[in-house]
Amino acid sequence: MVEYERHDYDVIVIGAGGAGLRAAIEASAQGARTALICKSLLGKAHTVMAEGGIAAALGNVWPQDNWEVHFRDTMRGGKMLNNWRMAQLHAEEAPARVNELEEWGALFDRTDDGRILQRDFGGHRYARLAHVGDRTGLELIRTLQQHAVHNGIDVFMECTVSRLLKDGDRVTGAVAYWRESGNLLVFNAKATVLATGGVGKAFAVTSNSWEYTGDGHSLAYWAGAELIDMECVQFHPTGMVWPPSVRGILVTEGVRGDGGTLRNSDGERFMFDYIPAFFAAETADSIEEADAWYEDKVNNRRTPDLLPRDEVARAINSEVKAGRGSPHGGVFLDIATRRSTEYIRRRLPSMYHQFKQLADVDITAQPMEVGPTMHYIMGGIRVDADTAATTVAGLYAAGECAGGMHGANRLGGNSLSDLVVFGRRAGLSAAEAAAGAAAPEPDEAQIDEIVAGMRAPFERDGAEGPYDIQRDLQETMHTLVGIIRTESELIEARERIDGFKERAAGVGVYGHQQYNPGWHLAMDLESLLTVSEAIARAANVRQESRGGHTRDDHPGPNDAEWGTKNVVIRQGADGEMEVDTSPLPEMPAELQRLFEE
Amino acid sequence: MSETAKMRVFRGDAESGDWQDYEVETEEGQVVLDVIHTIQATEAPDLAVRWNCKAGKCGSCSAEINGEPRLMCMTRMNLYEPGEQITVAPMKTWPLIRDLVTDVSFNYEVAKTIPTFKPRAPEADGTYRMMQEDIERGQEFRKCIECFLCQNVCHVIRDHPENKPDFAGPRFFVRLAELEMHPLDTEDRLELARQDAGVGYCNITKCCTEVCPEEIHITDNAIIPLKERVADRYFDPIRWLGSKLFGRG
Numbered sequence: 001m002v003e004y005e006r007h008d009y010d011v012i013v014i015g016a017g018g019a020g021l022r023a024a025i026e027a028s029a030q031g032a033r034t035a036l037i038c039k040s041l042l043g044k045a046h047t048v049m050a051e052g053g054i055a056a057a058l059g060n061v062w063p064q065d066n067w068e069v070h071f072r073d074t075m076r077g078g079k080m081l082n083n084w085r086m087a088q089l090h091a092e093e094a095p096a097r098v099n100e101l102e103e104w105g106a107l108f109d110r111t112d113d114g115r116i117l118q119r120d121f122g123g124h125r126y127a128r129l130a131h132v133g134d135r136t137g138l139e140l141i142r143t144l145q146q147h148a149v150h151n152g153i154d155v156f157m158e159c160t161v162s163r164l165l166k167d168g169d170r171v172t173g174a175v176a177y178w179r180e181s182g183n184l185l186v187f188n189a190k191a192t193v194l195a196t197g198g199v200g201k202a203f204a205v206t207s208n209s210w211e212y213t214g215d216g217h218s219l220a221y222w223a224g225a226e227l228i229d230m231e232c233v234q235f236h237p238t239g240m241v242w243p244p245s246v247r248g249i250l251v252t253e254g255v256r257g258d259g260g261t262l263r264n265s266d267g268e269r270f271m272f273d274y275i276p277a278f279f280a281a282e283t284a285d286s287i288e289e290a291d292a293w294y295e296d297k298v299n300n301r302r303t304p305d306l307l308p309r310d311e312v313a314r315a316i317n318s319e320v321k322a323g324r325g326s327p328h329g330g331v332f333l334d335i336a337t338r339r340s341t342e343y344i345r346r347r348l349p350s351m352y353h354q355f356k357q358l359a360d361v362d363i364t365a366q367p368m369e370v371g372p373t374m375h376y377i378m379g380g381i382r383v384d385a386d387t388a389a390t391t392v393a394g395l396y397a398a399g400e401c402a403g404g405m406h407g408a409n410r411l412g413g414n415s416l417s418d419l420v421v422f423g424r425r426a427g428l429s430a431a432e433a434a435a436g437a438a439a440p441e442p443d444e445a446q447i448d449e450i451v452a453g454m455r456a457p458f459e460r461d462g463a464e465g466p467y468d469i470q471r472d473l474q475e476t477m478h479t480l481v482g483i484i485r486t487e488s489e490l491i492e493a494r495e496r497i498d499g500f501k502e503r504a505a506g507v508g509v510y511g512h513q514q515y516n517p518g519w520h521l522a523m524d525l526e527s528l529l530t531v532s533e534a535i536a537r538a539a540n541v542r543q544e545s546r547g548g549h550t551r552d553d554h555p556g557p558n559d560a561e562w563g564t565k566n567v568v569i570r571q572g573a574d575g576e577m578e579v580d581t582s583p584l585p586e587m588p589a590e591l592q593r594l595f596e597e
Numbered sequence: 598m599s600e601t602a603k604m605r606v607f608r609g610d611a612e613s614g615d616w617q618d619y620e621v622e623t624e625e626g627q628v629v630l631d632v633i634h635t636i637q638a639t640e641a642p643d644l645a646v647r648w649n650c651k652a653g654k655c656g657s658c659s660a661e662i663n664g665e666p667r668l669m670c671m672t673r674m675n676l677y678e679p680g681e682q683i684t685v686a687p688m689k690t691w692p693l694i695r696d697l698v699t700d701v702s703f704n705y706e707v708a709k710t711i712p713t714f715k716p717r718a719p720e721a722d723g724t725y726r727m728m729q730e731d732i733e734r735g736q737e738f739r740k741c742i743e744c745f746l747c748q749n750v751c752h753v754i755r756d757h758p759e760n761k762p763d764f765a766g767p768r769f770f771v772r773l774a775e776l777e778m779h780p781l782d783t784e785d786r787l788e789l790a791r792q793d794a795g796v797g798y799c800n801i802t803k804c805c806t807e808v809c810p811e812e813i814h815i816t817d818n819a820i821i822p823l824k825e826r827v828a829d830r831y832f833d834p835i836r837w838l839g840s841k842l843f844g845r846g
Contacts, residue, residue: 040655511643
């Protein structure tokens with residue numbers, strides 16, 4: 001029997017970004033004894049990187065806005081693949097969650113009459129994003145963090161969960177290790193919430209940090225839960241492209257929301273050539289109308305620079321391929337032409353700072369070079385819309401690691417609101433479930449087996465290390481399962497992933513257990529490989545192009561065949577990954593009428 | 598454009614440690630954190646370093662580079678002369694865990710002692726009104742990414758660890774000032790600022806302001822106003838001003 005610290009809780013929350021913090025706050029407020037477990041220090045999670053804002057139909061700038069318009073924008077942006085009930089709850093509850101952040105101390109930018117100011121973003125009909133300059137994610141995470149530390153929540157920082165524990169069909173806790181010491185912890189929990197974020201580190205060019213290794217997706221999958229829509233991966237159209245070391249770092253959509261336009265190497269505003277029929281009725285088709293829209297949204301249609309992210313990312317990709325890219329393989333994003341230096345520095349201070357310091361570019365005078373970067377996964381753990389319950393008892397999921405809310409493509413600003421709407425719901429459900437549940441007892445045999453797997457890389461000192469395997473995987477996902485996909489490449493990707501799995505099974509690390517990043521990466525490789533395989537398999541099954549899933553060999557959506565179903569991933573009885581489909585939940589008639597205008 | 602960087606990195610734990618030299622091939626545009634990652638991926642996979650966003654937004658990768666407290670992700674290699682030796686050391690003020698990683702838990706403990714935001718009642722419609730000009734000071738303070746470089750460089754605790762139980766440090770004076778100046782807040786934290794947080798220990802050398810990667814005017818905008826509010830309530834203002842000007846106290 002291995003030695004470990006034992007911790008007994010009503011609710012454990014894995015991940016301490018916006019969703020995890022909000023879930024822990026809610027569970028604790030309901031009286032549940034709650035632990036919050038995170039891989040990094042508290043307040044460093046990827047939420048901190050969110051820039052542009054949090055979408056909520058507050059109607060402070062455009063009184064015409066309401067939850068129904070937000071709901072409609074979200075569904076259309078997601079190419080109607082969204083779980084309609086999640087999209088409805090999200091649109092209905094986001095305003096209350098934003099006001100709650102203000103009650104907890106957040107300082108959003110203001111309108112002239114002292115209300116929360118809202119900014120334009122892609123795919124949103126009205127200026128809808130509450131924001132703080134271009135550092136909204138920092139405001140959100142700090143507000144939740146400062147609220148949480150007074151709520152009696154026990155925080156386990158720099159602590160990574162390796163596997164969930166099960167008793168029969170029920171999840172009963174988790175095995176984790178302290179990054180600092182390598183020592184083990186066992187959590188016995190009546191309910192477990194996953195809020196681990198995304199999978200960006202499976203790709204070579206990403207806006208995501210090292211933490212985004214698909215842990216929650218994988219923990220859920222290994223515990224028997226279903227994943228949906230894993231093929232739907234968002235490439236944010238505007239990541240930095242130069243210098244190489246910053247390639248992929250996010251450039252907020254707020255640049256375009258605040259007046260920035262995209263141009264190719266010929267100086268053309270090429271987005272006018274890429275307006276899809278689906279959005280033609282609501283998109284300006286001339287530069288004059290697009291420019292007038294910034295000031296008068298009633299009599300003009302929105303600029304195509306602010307089409308949903310999937311459309312803009314594909315357009316940039318096409319321009320670069322056609323030889324009209326910028327010197328370092330992107331396109332130009334120019335805000336200096338339309339806006340004053342003072343305006344840019346006030347509205348986009350961290351963008352100014354980022355380009356100045358990292359790329360020697362002054363965005364108040366020069367255009368930025370930008371190109372697509374892997375940013376977000378719409379797919380994730382299948383959950384019940386109202387309760388955030390996964391398909392496994394005792395296990396809940398919220399935020400990026402949960403699937404369904406965003407369909408095939410997420411609108412900017414809908415992520416931060418997703419975190420607080422469904423983080424709260426997951427915490428509430430977990431606390432309710434815990435109130436009626438018996439305290440689980442640890443299963444030593446199960447723990448021993450998990451720990452043996454965790455420590456195995458140390459026994460293989462001298463074998464291949466984890467860094468090369470991760471780099472090869474990232475390159476494969478980037479080139480073969482990236483923004484444009486095709487069957488032969490997806491099959492090749494699967495074959496290569498099988499090879500990486502074999503290499504990872506023999507991975508070796510050396511050194512001490514104390515804060516050893518090589519060992520940590522060796523363990524993270526398992527989840528990276530699981531989510532990569534899930535994405536590649538699901539992408540091969542969906543034979544159409546929809547949102548964040550573009551098939552060169554199946555261009556365009558196929559509504560009759562694929563517009564009505566989710567691609568489902570689960571572990572088969574033989575331990576192999578299984579791909580299936582299931583029908584989308586049907587939207588009730590009173591909501592369907594919103595799409596008939 | 599590849600160049601060879603001469604890196605001298607501190608390796609060790611709480612018990613013992615030493616400088617280790619590495620020669621690393623670098624690419625154009627790289628930052629110090631890139632070079633540390635190259636060392637990790639090649640020569641020293643067990644080199645411990647904390648980092649997250651690599652874009653100056655999370656405040657995880659604080660270190661002392663050529664003796665200067667900085668974020669590794671925002672320190673370009675071309676800041677240094679080609680061939681110049683670059684030393685990378687962990688922050689000095691915190692107990693060392695391993696290599697470049699230190700135990701910053703002091704800061705999380707202090708955070709717990711600051712009473713949370715307590716707003717007044719909202720308007721009739723359930724929401725609040727605040728004017729932009731009334732929140733700009735607070736917004737400056739809320740830019741803080743908690744890199745703890747200001748805490749690290751503050752000589753009240755850097756040179757005198759024995760002061761730690763009585764001194765919250767610049768990061769938390771920023772937090773206290775932010776709450777003090779929040780238009781909606783109703784809680785009184787001045788006694789805390791004076792007594793437990795020890796704002797009086799600060800003698801305004803501005804070391805914290807100089808190292809802040811967010812360029813928050815920590816001393817001028819947070820600490821001095823906080824000292825003034827404490828002084829207005831607890832001390833004779835004229836006597837306090839005298840001690841400030843003539844360095845007594």
